[in-house]
Amino acid sequence: MNDPEKPDLKNGVSLASIPDGGKLLGAVDGEEVLLVRRGTKVFGVGAYCTHYHGPLADGLVVDDEVRCPWHHACFSLRTGEALRAPALDPIQCWHVEQAGERVFVGEKLPVAGPKRVSTQQHPTSVIIVGGGAAGLAAADMLRREGYSGPLTMISADSTPPCDRPNLSKDFLAGAAPEEWIPLRPLEWYSEQKIDLVLNSSVTSLDTKQKKIGTEGAKIYEYGALLLATGADPVKLPLESSTFSQISYLRSFTDSKAIIAKATAAKQVLVVGASFIGLEVAASLRSRGIAVHVVAPERVPMERILGARVGAFIRSLHESHGVVFHLGETVRHVEGHKVTLTSGHTIEADFVVLGVGVQPSIALAEQAGLKIDRGIAVDEYLQTSAPGVFAAGDAARWPDLLTRERIRVEHWVVAERQGQTAAKNILGARQRFEAVPFFWSQHYDVPINYVGHAEKWDTIDIDGDIEKRDCSVSYERDGRTLAVATIFRDLESLEAESGMERLIRGQ
């Protein structure tokens, strides 16, 4: 049954009812279909994003693509392909027919398979070191682009690549089941002929012999190599009578361990008032646990989002019962008693440390690759060694928007870099041009951020932060470097698209 409020597209709609460049949401056999008009051509595609089901009707159409309002995934209107992460799977396309001034939607079109390409330029084998965002997106793209040779992914993690952002949000809050966390089911790796090696740390890399070695002394030869080793949580030298009281959060295993402790906990101390710390605070509050947050800064996230947004985030958390201890840090943990630098003590069943990460570059350093507070790569994501690429949290690349060499810790950037690196491994010579994007979720308030501003001279606020309806621009020398939005998804997409045009010189 079709929703009576949505036109039945089998019966047709008039072309004039879809503005040029605009969209119309209808239904076919009970399934929602989005019509998108580009001049006289009309496309019919699935109405929801394959990442987290974002409504594409609220997204942005750019050329022959539709972009998701929630986390900026991008789909081809012609083929449905998920052109850019975080979505990896295509949306459905429908056959659209035009008869005079009317547009009819017919049958579903077959989903496009891997590209048929000449494999002459392809490496003899590809090894990906790292089973995270960049590694999985690269493996997926290698197969999509028609690479059919040996493909091995070696990961120090004990679980297959997982949806890391969820580990501090819905999964930790108890609102997302465990089945949602793996990015791909295990069968996918065998279907795609990807040799997934877990619990294995790569400890040596010889770029001349094109060989890597693991902790278990296993040697692998490669034709091309991707280093997607991510980042490790910064550890604090805290004295504690029981080490198990201190938790870090990076892996699926870490998140499950925190949940196990949370089931019996009444009060928790979070050290660090940045994204992970505060997302953990929000998730534990939704489990009814009392949460204290201690951090050295005076305003949470001021360095990244500025004082006004930082103050809003603080008051948002306080309105949910979080108690802040700002301008100080932890001196000592003894049993359940945590002593702060001010001498103040807090009782906590356990402590979660979210005090930042550092790029995992030991392997690249050992191999003599060029290091620049991360693994240095060029605009094609190639390292200083031929045939060796790097992507994700570990890589520092020349950002085409700020014209600075930057390294960020964003899920979407890591995945998109993995995708670009995969294409370049196959000889595409494609520059990494994507504008950095991240999102963060605190209770029911999402924050989206496009661009990159480490320093700014002006912050321009459009709307009202406290009313959760704003677009905040970070500007330097008259240029907008980044835009943070709350409940203004279309503006975030438009800002991203505008920055892309600047990069391309349009």
Ligand SMILES: Cc1cc2nc3c(=O)[nH]c(=O)nc-3n(C[C@H](O)[C@H](O)[C@H](O)COP(=O)(O)OP(=O)(O)OC[C@H]3O[C@@H](n4cnc5c(N)ncnc54)[C@H](O)[C@@H]3O)c2cc1C
């Ligand atoms: C809890 C949490 C929540 C987050 N939420 C968000 C969010 O909301 N939005 C956002 O934009 N970003 C978020 N991030 C950041 C995001 O997850 C990272 O930017 C992203 O995972 C980086 O991807 P990556 O592939 O570079 O590294 P990772 O995903 O960390 O993967 C690195 C992989 O390399 C492996 N590895 C490392 N060294 C070796 C070695 N020597 N041998 C073998 N394997 C090795 C690791 O085991 C791991 O599998 C979050 C991160 C965490 C931890």
Ligand code: FES
């Ligand atoms: S729901 Fe579409 S990108 Fe996340």
